[in-house]
Amino acid sequence: MHQRTPIERTSGAKESVVHALMMTETGVPVVVGLLARVNPLVLTTMGAAAIAHGATAGLASAAQGTSAATRISRRLACVIGLGVAMPYAKELRRCVRARPGAV
Template sequence: MVLRVLPRKAWRTWRDWRRADDLQVPVSSTAVEDASRRFLLYGVLPLWVVPGLADWWMHRRTRIEHTSGTKESAVHALMMTEAGIPVVMGLLARVNPLVLTVMGGAALAHGATAVYDVSLAVGEREVRPIEQHVHSFLEVLPLTALAFTACLHADQVRSTLRGGPGAQDWRLLPKDHPLPAAYLAGLAGVIVAGVVVPYTEELLRCLRASAREAGPR
């Protein structure tokens, strides 16, 4: 029902991207490909939220709004964008050299931004060992997701290494078998509740604190 309120063009686009049969991920299969796909979809991606929430709590405990403030919170938003774009592409689009290249570039950018984030934080607020340990999970998970995706699409990795000579290698295309809509909706709910909401709250809290501190004295 919700999709029917979309503009006609948007509805046609969604319908075209959902035209094929959904990807089936057998629950009981012990085949390596099925097990790897299950672990990626139901392990790595949803559990990514856990260290993200833990990190948000560490920021709140050390009163980020009164220390590194909006600057660090904006860096967190940047890192979520760097992680979010390739995740969305991997979930919705056919994995090809374009998608793999974006994933690899985003993973490198995320790692570099994470280094800057820590260097910014340690000069402004207390960063305890437990928070740095949480950071280690957040830094390695994008690489883990990329590694599993690469293993599941070894033919596309080979094509990427050869420069993507195919006509469709550098186009954003729908999956031959899209992920089930129920799975996508559930994962989106987890991400909104566990990432978007808390980190939006953090940014707003920092902005309010900054406005108060910049106000008349």
């Protein structure tokens, strides 16, 4: 992605803020997963963070240009994002079903 964008136009404070936000969206679920007992709330937090991370990446790339290569890379990012989020959804479903009294 970065090789196809004009760095003189896209770098700077805005780019740094986007990367800081994306690192936070990645770091929070990692810390929660390491420190908390894994339960549906933790898995929901992780899944939401993965979706937010993908949305931030999509919005940031959309603001930088709309060439054909960029559109393809955005689609690829969406597919990869779904691949990241799906295991969280599956594990969340298992946790909910394993709870006593769950349907």
